[in-house]
Amino acid sequence: MSAFYRPRATGSARFRLRFFTVAFLMTWTLMTATVRAETPAPERTALDQTMDAVLVVRSLDSGDLFLGSAFLWGEEALVAVTNAHVVGDHEEVRLTDRYGNEETGTVIATDPVRDVAVIAVGPGPDGKPRRGLVPSDQAATLGLEVFALGAPLGAEFTLTEGRVSAMARQVDVSVPLRLLQHDAAVNPGSSGGPLVDAEGRLMGMNSQIADGSRMFVGIAYAIAATDLSRIVGGLIDETLPAFPKLGLNARPVDRKLAEVLGVPAEGLLVDAVTKGGLAEGAGLRAGDIILAVDGVGLSEPGAFVFALEAALHAGGAGLTVARAGDRLDLAMSFAPPEEVAVPGLKLRDISSAGAEPERIRSYRLGALGVVLAEEGRVDALTTGSPAALAGLSRGDRILAVNGAGADDAGLAALEITGPVILLVQAPGGATRHLWLDPWGSQSGPRPVGGANVLDPAVVVF
Numbered sequence: 001m002s003a004f005y006r007p008r009a010t011g012s013a014r015f016r017l018r019f020f021t022v023a024f025l026m027t028w029t030l031m032t033a034t035v036r037a038e039t040p041a042p043e044r045t046a047l048d049q050t051m052d053a054v055l056v057v058r059s060l061d062s063g064d065l066f067l068g069s070a071f072l073w074g075e076e077a078l079v080a081v082t083n084a085h086v087v088g089d090h091e092e093v094r095l096t097d098r099y100g101n102e103e104t105g106t107v108i109a110t111d112p113v114r115d116v117a118v119i120a121v122g123p124g125p126d127g128k129p130r131r132g133l134v135p136s137d138q139a140a141t142l143g144l145e146v147f148a149l150g151a152p153l154g155a156e157f158t159l160t161e162g163r164v165s166a167m168a169r170q171v172d173v174s175v176p177l178r179l180l181q182h183d184a185a186v187n188p189g190s191s192g193g194p195l196v197d198a199e200g201r202l203m204g205m206n207s208q209i210a211d212g213s214r215m216f217v218g219i220a221y222a223i224a225a226t227d228l229s230r231i232v233g234g235l236i237d238e239t240l241p242a243f244p245k246l247g248l249n250a251r252p253v254d255r256k257l258a259e260v261l262g263v264p265a266e267g268l269l270v271d272a273v274t275k276g277g278l279a280e281g282a283g284l285r286a287g288d289i290i291l292a293v294d295g296v297g298l299s300e301p302g303a304f305v306f307a308l309e310a311a312l313h314a315g316g317a318g319l320t321v322a323r324a325g326d327r328l329d330l331a332m333s334f335a336p337p338e339e340v341a342v343p344g345l346k347l348r349d350i351s352s353a354g355a356e357p358e359r360i361r362s363y364r365l366g367a368l369g370v371v372l373a374e375e376g377r378v379d380a381l382t383t384g385s386p387a388a389l390a391g392l393s394r395g396d397r398i399l400a401v402n403g404a405g406a407d408d409a410g411l412a413a414l415e416i417t418g419p420v421i422l423l424v425q426a427p428g429g430a431t432r433h434l435w436l437d438p439w440g441s442q443s444g445p446r447p448v449g450g451a452n453v454l455d456p457a458v459v460v461f
Helices: 011-038 046-051 225-237 255-261 303-310 386-390 408-413
Strands: 054-059 066-073 079-082 092-096 102-111 116-120 145-150 158-169 179-182 194-196 202-209 220-224 248-252 268-273 289-293 316-323 326-333 370-372 378-381 397-401 420-425 431-436
Touching (some): 066 145, 079 225, 102 225, 145 202, 220 225, 255 420, 370 408, 386 431
Antiparallel strands (some): 079 116, 092 102, 102 116, 145 158, 158 179, 194 202, 202 220, 268 289, 289 316, 397 420, 420 431
16 A cells, blocks of 8 residues: 555545534634633723823914923812913913823913913813822832823823932022922923822922933923922912012122122122012112021022012011121012013233243223223223123123222222122113123133123022
8 A cells, every 4th residue: 555545534534524623613712712701901000090191282273383291180180280381371272182082271370480380171071070190198209210201202192211310409599499300201392291100199290301401311300299289279279379570680699709799608699670670679789699588598599589488478578688798678578569660811911022921910990901981881892801701891881899889980990909790780771790800711601692601690580
């Protein structure tokens, strides 16, 4: 018999083969269906459920501009929360959730200083209030794993992971908030999105990226949940006092300034006051040094706004000020006045060729490239001179030198033997301080628009 020969099955044998094959397939199908029916759907993670509360914010006009992120607030959400800079001047915005549901939200309250906005929202598709996020009752800790949810660069419903890298960081000394610093990647568009822990508990709201780059550089800031709860509740109840605009430009008195002015390194040096503003109404002047608020010294520059915030319900605060060596007590009212203005080279002696350069020990203003007219006004200025590089401009008026008032005779006789601080007034009336050091290096940034490298330290209150 050939090795390749196989006997053919009879008719009855073929029937039995088909029967058993069909029976096996039916049994396998039933068993598979039973297993599938008994296998429950995988549970959604806490972070996945948290994403249900995240919203993308766009303008309601025909431009349909992407504005940023937001999230539903509270167990039964009647509002959403975002940053004030996200909604801007929009009174209504378009909100979209991760499932594509859209609605129109009405901006009912904003706090531009603290950068929080509240948006009224409707119920869910089923007509019932949706579940939002609730501030965690457990404070964030250093090293806590956190997740940023939102729409960075318009990439909707994105989650990034990081850790809390610093606690209570005051990023802007003109804002009474200490923010959570973390390194979960956020970018433009992340603003207004929630920062949560691994259990989906709300730890804060992402608001800023570290200065120096528009894109994420490893440092991001979020308004902490405790502050957020206080601010949102106050905005909804209309019990949160607005932080007033003082009409005041000031800079911290650091060691460098203190040494020249002969004062302790504390407080804030007033650069300018806005005409008709609260600071002018309190009697503050350019050149004053604010030392205390309601008797509490300013141990750090950022303490100023926290002291003012504590006094908001009282309607005003007492200021202790140093002026020309004297101490003054001034009263600042937070009530707006009736009319408020709308806000604001190495030189060496080379006379002896080949000799060792000799350091010049003193200068007159003329030697620094300044020609003065009456009342200390700059009539001409040498381009590239130390005074010009310090930020002095033609038409400026020199009001004081190292905190002491200056008249024409005093300026004419002035001998500059070390770095000086000039209080100058621009033709439009704005005042500012300039650091003039004829012996210092001028290799840094050049002045732009009458400013110098000191000016980034100036804070507008």
